[in-house]
Amino acid sequence: MPIFEMPYVLVGDIAYDPATHDLSVEVAKAKATGAEALLVISRLNDAMLLTRELVKQRWTPQGIMSLGPGWYEDQYLKTLGRLADGPISFIPWYDPHKKLSRMLEAELAKTHPGVNLNTDHVYTFEALLVAADAYKRAGSSDPKALADAIRATNITDNASVGPGIQFDAKGQNDKVRGAAVQNRGGKLVTLAPKQAANAKPEWPMNSYLGRG
């Protein structure tokens, strides 16, 4: 692993039980460190608990950066409303500028209004895309021919962030890239990488006080 000389100091590291029902102590402890930003790894329920506690304890860090699920999920946005705005999630995502992404967004809006397109939808779609592409190139349903065709996959017209879909010797799609997305007004905007970005980061995030 390369060691990066990052100009940041980790002032605290707080572990908690993911099944907990109360995160007031954890937030009080984090607040007391005087940290400028929160780097979180959580799931949906604890993401909501953490947000509620941040509001109740009147602490808005400059930013909340998530390396896991929870903070960008529809249930989080729906439940917390305006309080959901601000967190940035670093996750696999779709490139909103790609043609297929726009088509998927339009179809989802038509069939499931109010549901945000996310990685689960896009990866499911791309899995089907890979299967259909492999079947087309193999020209038969013979398992060996299909497996060989999947190994030779080279799709450039896809939806997720990155140059396309190709599998390495271990079967991993090494073309996929991570992204940064931020919650804004019940929607998700892409901040990075540059070619997929459709918004600038909102930093520092707006104070929770007065959001109502």
Added chain:
Amino acid sequence: MPLSVYLNVAVGGVLTGLVYGLMALGLSVIFGVVRVVNFAHGEMMTVAMYIAIVTFAWFHLDPLILLVPIAAVLFVFGYALQASLINPFITRPEHSQFLLLVALAIIIANTLLIIFGPDARAVQTAYAYDSFQVGPVIVDAAKIYAGAAAIVVTVALFAFFRLTLLGKAIRACADNHTGALVVGLDVERLYALTFGLGAACVGAAGSMLVLITDATPMVGPGYTLLAFVIVITGGLGSMPGALLGGVLIGVTEAIAGLLFTPSAKSMFAFAILVLVLLFRPRGILGKRPA
């Protein structure tokens, strides 16, 4: 770390502990009189939490207003349960009672799972995100309301047992079962009433707890275990002991989470339980057996 952080956390621990105490009070009342350990205690509280959530969603009624109706519903449920299902098991071996109540707990939890699904649900009251600032201390408004309601319910229960004839009759059953039968008390009915009262306590605690935390169908066993820890620490069968145990466990978990790692805060609650079992097996306020 500034003193204000300790104060904030300690006050939060006391308020949460009061609600835990009320929940455990139900268990203590039932055991103190009926001598049955309610292993479905947490699940009954989960039912109360879901009643509060559904009623809030449909009618926008505040869980604090719903406290009395929900306690009444749970009272009827507890009364009917004792009269129909548990009374025949009173004289049976303890493992039979255990299996009966664990089966009931599993049925309740899975019924909730079928109806509501596994996702967490909460009520979004107007004050859900409010907090009060007193000097350097910021206190969660919902916890204050829930803690105050827990004190009121507990005082009412104390008054019932101390001042009413029915309460005295129930205490007589607890003190001397044979004596109560000799003087003509309807012990089976009093047992059912007691189980109803214990269930009402847990109903009130559930409608308050939903202000503080989310509900999922599977939270029950955790609360049952917590109630056991509290009543054993405070003194099995002792009403003030249950409240004291609740506050003690609430504060211990909160301060331990602050001083050490929050992921290990439950460990300290169990450490207190072990110490109590070692040095005062009857609990802090438990009576020595006659």
